[in-house]
Amino acid sequence: MDELIRRCIAGQPTRLAPQLAIALTCVGLAALIRLLIAIWIPTGIPYITFFPFVLLATLLGSLRAGVAALLGSMVAGSVFFVEATRHWPLPFTAWTGMIAFLISGGLIVWLSHLVATAFRAVEDGRQQERLLVLELQHRVKNTLSIVQSLASQTFSGSAEDAAFRAAFTDRLVALGRAHNVLSETAWREVTMPALVARAIEPFVKEGSPRISVEGEDMLLRPALIVDLALCLHELATNATKYGALSADHGAVEIRWRRVAEGRVELAWRETGGPTVSPPTRRGFGTRLLQQGLSRGARPVVSTDYAPDGLRWTAQFDAG
Secondary structure, three states: OHHHHHHHHHOOOOOHHHHHHHHHHHHHHHHHHHHHHOOOOOOOOOOOOHHHHHHHHHHHHHHHHHHHHHHHHHHHHHHHHHHHHOOOOOOHHHHHHHHHHHHHHHHHHHHHHHHHHHHHHHHHHHHHHHHHHHHHHHHHHHHHHHHHHHHHHHOOOOHHHHHHHHHHHHHHHHHHHHHHHHHHOOOOOEEHHHHHHHHHHHHOOOOOOOEEEEOOOOEEOHHHHHHHHHHHHHHHHHHHHOOHHHOOOOEEEEEEEEEEOOEEEEEEEEEOOOOOOOOOOOOHHHHHHHHOOOHHHOOEEEEEEEOOEEEEEEEEEOO
């Protein structure tokens, strides 16, 4: 219903001629319907069909159309008073009925105008919000590009620095994708399926079922989006280089579920890859997977370097 009203208000004409045309059309339709039901209601209630059309004229044609429809309805409705009383000039009761209609119809026009004004204010606010989000997204992308450029200029040409630069660039790209997800939802809650799909998108080959995803549609607060996106990107990158996705028949399962009110468990499991062994040193990726989630989410993270495949599980407060 809100969407229908919003469309009516958005399509309101600004010129007087179309507004008057809408008003006359509404008055004509109301009078026609009143003539048809006069068979069953020959006397009394002369304005019964005009009220909804005054409202319709205000929503479709703005305040001026509503006022014009109100005045036209009062004139057209008086014809039914003449028909009912067979007397002209109209008696006192007829005049009081017309005044009552004018007052009640005026309230309808006024309230409809207030509703239309409120809807337009909300729509203007949303448009402004969209512009701000686009500007923020543009600035974030520019900042990430500057950081990437500075990193490329800072690292030397050695093989070790080249590998570090590639990993650093990949993480910046993952960070950019996480910000894109937030921007698309105006920095409100993001669903878990949308986040997971965007995080693993670079690692999914078309038509390949090697990465399976399963879980209900649940909302995540914005503070978690970047952390989870970086963790999933780190897991997918390691799986591609050293884990299940580096083997022909390896596979990855990503599952999530509610374990309590507002608390979620996200699990990553690899199978069919090379034999896994714990890392010999604790690098940035290892620290990210263990400590990458915000403390405000009360995370409990475990990493199991099982020989048949890596298993990473995180429980956290999603709301």
